[in-house]
Structure formats: structure tokens, C-alpha cells
Amino acid sequence: MADAPTLKLVTPAPTAAPAGGKRRAPARRATRARRVLSVGGGKGGIGKSLVAANLGIELARRGRSVVLVDADLGGANLHTCLGVELPRTSLSDFVERRVERIEEVVVPTGVPNLGLISGATDDLDAANPRHAQKMRLMRHILALDVDYAILDLGAGTALNVLDFFLVSDHGLLVLVPEPTAVENVYRFVKAAFWRRVRNVVSVYGFEEALREVMGNGAFRSPVEVIAALRERHPEAGATLERELRAFRPRLVVNQARTAQDAELGRAVVAAWKKYFGLSMDFLGSIEHDEAVWRSVRARRPLLLERPEAPAARSLAAIADGLIRIDAGGERSDGPP
Ligand SMILES: Nc1ncnc2c1ncn2[C@@H]1O[C@H](COP(=O)(O)OP(=O)(O)OP(=O)(O)O)[C@@H](O)[C@H]1O
Numbered sequence: 601m602a603d604a605p606t607l608k609l610v611t612p613a614p615t616a617a618p619a620g621g622k623r624r625a626p627a628r629r630a631t632r633a634r635r636v637l638s639v640g641g642g643k644g645g646i647g648k649s650l651v652a653a654n655l656g657i658e659l660a661r662r663g664r665s666v667v668l669v670d671a672d673l674g675g676a677n678l679h680t681c682l683g684v685e686l687p688r689t690s691l692s693d694f695v696e697r698r699v700e701r702i703e704e705v706v707v708p709t710g711v712p713n714l715g716l717i718s719g720a721t722d723d724l725d726a727a728n729p730r731h732a733q734k735m736r737l738m739r740h741i742l743a744l745d746v747d748y749a750i751l752d753l754g755a756g757t758a759l760n761v762l763d764f765f766l767v768s769d770h771g772l773l774v775l776v777p778e779p780t781a782v783e784n785v786y787r788f789v790k791a792a793f794w795r796r797v798r799n800v801v802s803v804y805g806f807e808e809a810l811r812e813v814m815g816n817g818a819f820r821s822p823v824e825v826i827a828a829l830r831e832r833h834p835e836a837g838a839t840l841e842r843e844l845r846a847f848r849p850r851l852v853v854n855q856a857r858t859a860q861d862a863e864l865g866r867a868v869v870a871a872w873k874k875y876f877g878l879s880m881d882f883l884g885s886i887e888h889d890e891a892v893w894r895s896v897r898a899r900r901p902l903l904l905e906r907p908e909a910p911a912a913r914s915l916a917a918i919a920d921g922l923i924r925i926d927a928g929g930e931r932s933d934g935p936p
């Protein structure tokens with residue numbers, strides 16, 4: 601991981617640039633996806649695609665223009681979650697430059713306002729894009745002229761997955777109430793956090809300062825690292841702190857069967873705050889619901905097939921929460 605190229609997607613504030621720094625002013629974009637939402641969580645089979653597809657449907661039904669992007673580069677199946685035939689065009693066509701504009705691979709889903717960019721199903725190169733390909737892909741996703749671009753991520757903590765998570769405005773973590781899933785979600789969010797730190801540090805040229813602070817090899821929590829940096833390198837510490845404030849994952853508990861399961865979200869948020877000194881929002885929980893697998897079997901999205909089912913109502917409430925956050929910058933430690 602140490603040698604992997606970091607993604608230069610952090611755009612530093614012009615005033616914070618040291619003289620002779622290695623930054624370049626970001627090019628102005630004509631358009632910008634108003635919000636980029638990524639759905640991850642580190643573990644396979646926990647409901648990431650279910651959440652991505654149904655939040656997309658709900659946001660579209662509320663009049664937002666939405667494009668769902670199947671960014672599960674190794675195991676694309678979002679089209680199935682939406683009940684659409686495998687589209688003829690996919691992300692591969694864009695990654696392999698068979699088309700120039702990402703808009704050309706957006707296909708309709710049958711739901712008004714909701715488009716889909718289906719995943720690469722057969723193309724190894726697209727499943728594992730090179731750095732330059734990935735950067736181009738992200739730039740184009742960020743520039744989509746929609747209210748929401750929603751990225752359905754793959755399992756695991758591969759750098760590609762982390763980078764898609766980090767590029768979003770809302771990094772949504774799906775957690776199921778099982779000890780292994782709790783471990784995985786912490787592993788995922790820690791990996792994403794440190795990737796973000798490396799990214800900020802490399803863009804601003806603070807590598808030396810960070811190495812010095814972390815020099816003795818002892819593990820330091822993010823708050824300690826920032827505090828130590830502020831003491832010895834005030835400018836670097838303040839910049840890192842400012843940049844990392846944006847790192848605020850949103851948590852969703854899926855497949856909740858008991859009241860305790862639903863509470864797990866609050867416990868994870870509290871533990872993250874206590875041990876890492878960082879914020880996270882709990883957006884709500886989704887019941888384990890027979891209607892989900894029935895709708896999967898019927899190849900129909902839950903919100904279209906069974907809108908009155910408990911899991912569907914919870915997904916709609918989570919979409920509400922996101923709209924509220926986006927409308928007023930509201931943050932919360934739990935659903936109302
Ligand atoms: N709330 C729920 N209630 C009942 N079953 C569920 C629920 N959420 C998910 N499932 C089941 O889990 C399966 C996996 O869900 P999904 O494909 O969304 O997971 P994923 O995290 O995207 O998996 P992958 O990592 O393979 O992409 C679904 O097909 C469904 O059968």
C-alpha cells in the first residue's frame with residue numbers, strides 16, 4: 601500500500617498554498633454532480649447494492665435527477681437489483697475510451713429521473729483500471745450534471761474501493777449486526793481515513809512533517825496525530841484538521857432483527873468518536889425483511905415491488921435524512 605499512487609483529488613484552498621508548493625489550481629468544471637454518494641462497507645453480501653439501488657429510486661421519486669453507477673468493478677450486478685436487462689453499454693466502454701463522454705453510457709431504468717451506468721462485466725482492464733483511467737472516471741462522475749450520482753461499491757478495502765468512497769460527499773457505510781461485519785466496517789473506515797490523510801499530506805507536501813510526528817512508530821489516533829502536528833507544524837496541523845473535517849461517514853445498519861440491532865448504529869458512532877475522535881452520522885437502520893429477498897428473486901427493486909414493506913419504508917426514511925442533510929447541512933448522531 602505504501603507505494604501505491606495516492607489520488608490527487610483534494611483541492612487545496614489557494615491561500616493555504618506555501619510559496620513554490622507543488623499544487624496546481626483545479627480546472628473549472630461546467631457542471632458538477634450536486635452530491636456524490638457512495639455505498640460501501642468492506643464486507644460482501646451485506647446489502648450495499650440494495651441500499652444504493654433503492655436510495656436511487658427514492659431520491660428520483662422525490663424529483664431529484666439521479667445516476668446510479670455500478671462501481672463494483674469486479675462483481676457488477678446493479679442492473680439486476682434494478683430489474684433491467686444487462687445494458688449494451690457499460691463503464692467498460694468509457695474506461696476503454698470507446699466513448700468519450702460518460703453520459704453516453706447512462707441508460708434509462710424505467711424510473712423517471714433515474715439513469716444507470718452499468719458495471720464492467722467482462723473486461724478485466726475495466727475491473728482493475730489503471731491510475732489514469734480511474735482519475736478520468738472519477739472526474740467524469742464528479743462532473744455529471746445530476747442532483748445525485750450514487751456509486752455502488754464492491755466489497756473489501758482495495759485502493760480502488762477506498763478512492764471511490766473518498767471522492768464522494770456522502771460515504772455511506774452499510775453494516776449488518778454481526779461481529780465480523782462490525783470488524784470489517786472499522787477496518788474499512790480506518791483504511792479510508794488513513795488513505796485520506798496520505799492524500800491530503802501528499803497534495804500539500806506535508807510528508808516530512810507527518811513522518812516526524814509519527815516517527816517513533818507508535819500508533820497514534822487521528823486526534824493525537826493532528827494535535828502533535830499542530831504543536832510542531834501549526835500550518836500543517838491546521839490544514840490537515842480542516843481537510844479531515846470533511847471525512848464524515850454516514851452509517852446504515854441493514855438486516856436489523858431486534859431493537860438492539862438497530863441501536864448498534866449509535867454504538868458504532870460513539871465508539872468511533874471515542875477512540876478516533878472523529879465524527880460519523882447514523883442515518884438509520886433497515887429491518888431484515890422477507891420482502892427484500894422476495895423482490896430480489898422477482899428481479900424487481902424493493903421500493904417498486906413492495907413500497908409498504910418495513911425495509912422499504914426505512915430506506916425511504918434514510919433518503920429523507922440525506923435530503924435533510926443536503927438541504928441544511930444538518931448533522932446528526934441518529935435518525936429522528
Ligand atoms: N434488509 C434485508 N432483509 C433481507 N434480506 C436482505 C436484506 N438486505 C440484503 N438482503 C439479502 O442479501 C443479499 C445481498 O444483498 P446485496 O447484493 O445488496 O449485497 P452487497 O453488499 O451489494 O453484496 P456484494 O458485496 O456481493 O456486492 C440480497 O440479495 C438479499 O437477499
Ligand SMILES: [Mg+2]
Pocket residue numbers: 648649650672752753
Ligand atoms: Mg453489491
